[in-house]
Amino acid sequence: MHITQEIARPHTLAIMVDNEPGILARIAGLFTARGYNIESLTVSDVTQDQAVSRITIVTSASDHVMEQILAQLDRLVPVHSVTDLTALGAHVERELALIKVRGVGDHRVEALRLAEVYRARVIDATTSSFVFEVTGGREKIDTFIGLMREIGLIEVARTGIVAIARGNGS
Structure with a gap:
């Protein structure tokens, strides 16, 4: 059997x-x-x-x-x-995340450098933290969050996946 x-x-x-x-x-x-x-x-x-x-x-x-x-x-x-x-x-999936990170000294520079690499936008900044907006696939967002965890991750809010078929399909 x-x-x-x-x-x-x-x-x-x-x-x-x-x-x-x-x-x-x-x-x-x-x-x-x-x-x-x-x-x-x-x-x-x-x-x-x-x-x-x-x-x-x-x-x-x-x-x-x-x-x-x-x-x-x-x-x-x-x-x-x-x-x-x-x-x-074939379909397209995207997610949006807001990621709050501590940002002082060298960590501030590194957070901004990584945000540029991942095309994350700064949507709020104080002298001690940033809030980044990043969109993309789940893996991209997971990786960005992992990198920010090493710098000083404070909080994460995620939308969940939105998806649509490619081409003329529904």
Whole structure:
């Protein structure tokens, strides 16, 4: 008897829903009730009349489990569409982070030098600290945060992943 264990891999889901109270809780509850972890979650209305919202969720699951998740999401009444952007292939993912760092003496110069390398913008500065804004992929932001930790990281705020298919796909 041969048992194959499926490997969980990250999936980025784009879910179009009616913009109504409780829908986010219902979707998050679907994940929670089945023991699926949500690694990143962003929500915003995307229509002029604010009737439809786009929820972007990053989760890790095997292909079999992902099929179940997609089917369960698709059955929810206020859900218009569910797209696994990872399965589609080419898509763009970005995240924004605000990173507060101590900045005095040589650490101040090094923080500014690294910010330039990572194209982080200074959006607030005092004589003893900076707040940087950095956008990009998760790995870029994780690396920048790691470098700032060595300098004197104070606080981090992250938006979570937003993603969209490349080309004409939805």
